[in-house]
Amino acid sequence: MHIARGLLTDPKILFMDEPTIGLDPLGAREVRQLISELCREGKTIFLNMLEADELCSKLSLIDKGNIIVEGSSSEIKQKFSKIEIFKIILKKIRANISSELNKIKGIKRVTSSSDGPIHKITVSLAPGLENKNQIKKVLGDENIESITMREPTLEEAYLSIIRQNNNDTSA
Numbered sequence: 001m002h003i004a005r006g007l008l009t010d011p012k013i014l015f016m017d018e019p020t021i022g023l024d025p026l027g028a029r030e031v032r033q034l035i036s037e038l039c040r041e042g043k044t045i046f047l048n049m050l051e052a053d054e055l056c057s058k059l060s061l062i063d064k065g066n067i068i069v070e071g072s073s074s075e076i077k078q079k080f081s082k083i084e085i086f087k088i089i090l091k092k093i094r095a096n097i098s099s100e101l102n103k104i105k106g107i108k109r110v111t112s113s114s115d116g117p118i119h120k121i122t123v124s125l126a127p128g129l130e131n132k133n134q135i136k137k138v139l140g141d142e143n144i145e146s147i148t149m150r151e152p153t154l155e156e157a158y159l160s161i162i163r164q165n166n167n168d169t170s171a
Contacts, residue, residue, distance in 0.1 A: 053154040081152035089145040093119040
């Protein structure tokens with residue numbers, strides 16, 4: 001209803017914060033198709049990063065009212081993401097595993113979660129370092145179900161840009 005009401009006056013600019021939250025998969029798909037159609041009609045749409053990452057061909061990231069970077073999602077992520085991310089599924093998880101992994105050079109962040117018998121660890125590390133063998137050693141080869149590398153998200157790229165900008169302005 002909010003989207004329909006927002007479109008009644010045929011605005012040139014739309015603000016849509018999490019337009020698919022709470023929708024079933026079919027409804028979410030329909031809203032995404034509508035957003036794509038509105039963009040083809042020349043409308044400017046402000047979205048949250050998750051939706052923008054999936055839907056937009058050109059993005060502008062804004063910080064404190066200023067556009068700080070523009071480009072496609074993949075261009076921005078490739079240029080500004082200062083991390084590589086490994087998702088690891090373990091058979092068993094130890095209480096001190098995060099602190100052990102954080103001792104490895106280049107590790108920026110470790111998060112862990114368990115959902116019943118499934119234990120997940122996400123390791124963010126500086127790009128270009130060959131740490132996979134060290135990570136495997138700490139976790140134990142026999143304990144690892146799978147290791148996959150994933151692309152950084154647009155949000156992670158944005159955080160890298162913001163940190164870089166804040167460091168540049170504080171120098």
